[in-house]
Amino acid sequence: MTQVEAADRARLLEVTGYDITLDVTDGHGNPGDGTFRSTTVVTFTCAEPGSDTFIETAAATVRSATLNGRELNLGGFSPEKGLALTGLEADNRLVVEADFAYSASGQGLQRSVDPVDKEIYLYSQFETADAQRVFACFDQPDLKSVFTWHATVPKHWKVVSNMPAERTEPAGPAAKTVHFATTPRMSTYIGAICAGPYHEVRDEHDGISLGAFCRASMAPYLDSGDLFLITKQGFDFFHEQFGVRYPLPKYDQLWVPDFNAGAMENFGCVTHAEAHYLFRSQVTDFEYEQRANTILHELAHMWFGDLVTMRWWNDLWLNESFAEWASHWCNSEATRFTDAWTTFLSVRKSWGYRQDQLSSTHPIYCEMPDLEAVEVNFDGITYAKGAGVIKQLVAYVGLESFVTGLRAYFQRHAWGNATFDDLLVELEVASGRELRKFAAQWLETAQVNTLRPLVEIGPDGTYTSVVVQQEAPADYPTLRTHRIGIGLYDLDGDRLVRRDLIELDVTGERTEAAALTGVRAADVLLLNDDDLSYTKLRLDERSMATVVNHIAGLESSLSRALVWNAAWDMLRDAELAARDYVTLVCAGLPRETDINLTTWTARQAASAISQYADPEWQPTGWAKLAEMARTALASAEPGSGWQLSWARSFIGAARTPAEQAVLRGWLDGTGAPEGLVVDTELRWQLLQSLSSLGAATREEIEDELAADRTASGEREAAIARALIPTAENKAAVWAELTDEAGVPNWLNRSLLSGFQSSKQVALTAPYAAKFFDVVADVWQRSDSEPAQEFVMLGYPVYQISEETIALTDTWLARDGQPASLRRLVAEGRDGVVRALKARAKDRSAG
Template identity: 60%
Template structure:
């Protein structure tokens, strides 16, 4: 499968028992060519059992030499998969390995890209989970921390950015050599190197140097003050909250091209996805808040993950969940994005709920037998469900006790490794509460509960009984204790005003609420008001009817978000017909004032239409297009809502008149006042129109000529894959599945554009082709890239029983590994859910 060593937890534990790593001194020569570089690693480490054997990871094209304590190491049996064997260790050891290593095009290891705008090359490292070995020889596991020294030789006009500041540099024969200060103790996966002619902007804050970097061809889009403002606010907030100051002298953030993820918490040298967060065009506050959240997420990792690091990857959930919780908390407390918990519910928790209902769900805390298993668990449970549980934990112990416990945890374990038990102990000491039962209930079991109101009223409209029923899936029948708010809302002059709120613990299958007996039934009874717990939510029939007509009447965006989430869950569970969800979207969403909620629901309507009876789906899409067009034209010119609804209109448009209008926008005709048809919106229009055959494929060439950049290339690949011809699909599939050396960003782009809801006839043959390709792609690609292919390329739009049958036949071969099967199982679940939703919608007709 992978072309690097697959470290097991057992081997890592044994190596950690045997070794203590003191330091790494790594020297890189980046001037030897465009495909490889020279890496020289000097590793000083001690061994508790002199004479023992071990191994070190190094994913090299060629090991030129290796010496251990001055003696040659036998390299004849070396392979990238096995690492370099080391025998006869001394009490104190000095290992030197010189190797030729290959630049990556996958986004893992030391990635190199060449900017088509100016021909310049840029490098950045991405080492999580275990890819530091692609750059230097190392014991590549999180609990063997060491000090790091780095020296880099590169072209003279380049600059290098790493974890620490540079301590000196020399220039000789057109080459620049930079030496960095030795770092404090850290794990291999958070070491970092970025190199190339990066544009630099710096500032000072509270004794620290902040750096911000991007490609030269992108510097006109950099907004340093906005990034620095959020960074300053985050630093001040976390310094106050965590009781330990940020421990490095500088903090750099690098916008990295061709990046696989959102960002990465390299200690003092954070990398952020350029294509997602370096905005080339006008964006709404939705995108700006997402960037703020990413900045704060990675900043929180400087303490939780970098200063104190998990011992092994089974605590990955805690690493990511903490940063997820802390970033939203900091956004609310320290920045202008005070509605961040609404966004958390609408985007992140919904991600967690979906993941937790798949057949591949797992407990938040999951054993990780090896590093390959880790890649399958960067999911909505690891991030969103875990963060939701931490949010509940904060409410349970109180924020002051939580901060006191955190400070004690950071002070005790700084520069070392710790586990969740260590954190729990610190929180128990600070709060005086026993937390083990809470942890076991929420972290060691899978599945999501559904909380459903059961009410009865008398002839006068007063409650005679109110109870909360907790429903759990049969596969994961854990009944948990939920602390929830219950809000009573009544219509007052068109607004839904909360008249009363109570809090209670929901336990077992049925929990009575005697406080409500005798009270008049409100227009809306809202369980989990203020979103205190992690659960799916239902409304009683009368409350749901009010919400459908008046959802915009809630003054609090979080209450509106809870109702949107309830409707979405009911749709996905076959309790709400797709046509009713779309009626809610076209009637309630136009009055929504929160851009984050609008953007979140816009992401859902495509799936909702695919859940509709195919006979009514075109009409639902036409209604959506008409609504989007109407709201766009009525919105404030140049505002967030105008732009968001314009994109929604372009996505939904199908009529000749609408497509003609969109073509006119590309030519500068008929553009609504205030709407900026800039680079990103132009590409969105091109992709939408090409996918429908409304403009010729030559429109892609023309747009790429206008935008001859790396991002233009990425977007052009999406457009070429979406062309509605058998020839275009075959060409894209051939590149996706067979092209050697295809950069991962290119494969991702082609997969992103390959499937279109109006192209089911073209996509149907690729059900079998996809299933036939999985085994080969699993063997050929790295773990992360193979998992991405299996998940992204699954033919989810071919919602037919035949797709289920073909998938079931593939899954019947149980010899395939669990990691390989996971994406196929999840795709199958999506098809099965869509078929059930369509059947439900057909009954509504």
């Protein structure tokens, strides 16, 4: 569907109701296989009687369709085009009975078989426009309506939807039909139906019934106490801040298998990725904070996205950016994760900075001409950059004014559709500030600025001049207004103590910090302290020399994260050699006290070696990283999250025979540090590392899977098998990935995760050319999610050479490739170009 078509249809129609009946049984009370029956009754009005339109119906077979009692001609039906509706009346009633296919791609009605007990679990995933895979609908966000669901399922199943069930009736000896209350007005993409023998735990908070669900075999790992705690803290915080109560009587959350994303904000029936957020083994606070953030992100959507919804997908950024910002705000203020803004900077904003520097960069707000364009825009700009700009907007107007504007926005547009302009109106009224220039500067332009301090210090040790130089890429020359803090830090023993914080509006190319003239020079001058603005940073020479030895002395984790991020950006921009970055990490990271910063920076250090270091120096880099992790592991508290974090880092860095022997010992039950529990997930990580090095056999993998015959075990075993470093194995994995029959989404992801490895660059080199031979065909025949994963994970990312660039350029020069596919391939090329520049810098440093 195009935006033009959607606007035309929205002008013509008002949808007054959907009544949807699903039968997911085989007629004998058993779970169905292949397809399910769906009967949709749609009532709608037409502003221009006599007009024609269409309704999306991505069915395998349409059995019958009547419009106002008249049989429709099904001769021109196709799942891509839907059903043509001609001769509309002022009031219309459409009845469509059809068979729809179950999904194995995570889009539509996903059907997953639990390998533990062979039970079947269903859940829906409708965003962006996949509701049409389950029922006939006008599948666009501004044609809101009310929905009444009915589902016939096996007798022992539970069914969960947006609203509570009203009644249940027998449907033969082995089945039942569950009838749900009618929903308030909402968009098709946040409807939901989930069914199966789910394990359920219930609670209540502030008059809202709370549910937590998972597969029966995962019930031991559903730590509902913590899940409900975060949810309750979120409700209390958002109720207080937003001034509008959550409007539904219940709030259910389901942790489901084979989910493509992190979670989905279905109104009152949120689905989460079981693989990410139900922990079968020990994890650290890094994982707990990520889970809390996701819970709060989806909860924020109940207001921003569900209660008030974008009119069309060009405001997708506003839905996601707001939820991203609000979840970190809530996490930092209402939960135990008080340093959530540090994680936002190090994990999320770094994603935004990376995305914003690709050739595919785009403004936060941009037109979405069709749904294919939307699919690839669930990216770091839409989420993380947008949230960073909202954080800047909050600093610009003040939190109190921002919250006042939000409350007015929710009250004015509840149950309807709105645009960013509608929000700006309320924020301008609340703050008294003109915001159109701010919006144009930040939302309608692309790429990221760099702020660099130009510092002059006089003989008396005071600043004679401090200028903030703002830089912009030549192709995107916008110089923006940044509200920033400048922190002045002095060394006190090993501590770096903030003496002062100067606030400054940076505009244009050069902004003088006049307030600092004559002030005693600090040991560290830190731009954008408190991380108010979305910008890359540089440190002056004096400050950089200090933090190299004293980065752990910065008392604020947010300030330390700013410095770590600045070093990372310098590395990626080929201003800092990879070997120098790794040296900084090895010197400073073992003294880091924030486990989120430690986890993320250790991962970045591994990327620095595999992507940005001179290949001749890489063995030295891996040895440094392994030694850092081994030493920190030895001194970590037994049984702590720190011990686990450092053990994971050591496993990831291990390359040499001696290091392999350590991993083998841990796996076999010998030599593990006291307190380190080598549990299920850590065993898989060990086995995958050994497999990638050619130090584990297929038989070992099968034995491990026999002891863990679960959905998680099958995923991990598939990765381990794909990592086996033989030409024959890689050929077999490639054949499975590119077979026309396709594979389920979980297997597609696992095979891609194990196919390429930084340890196997030469082995997979022949597949660089093969990727370009097949990528268009895979894209054409696959659903959008697995297609995107094939492009992003299958691109020859480790083949960092001019030859890879040439192969990419030849492919990009071909006519006829879809724009979204071209974009993703070009992004792969960007990574290789950047890596080549960084490697040249590292080589020169050697």
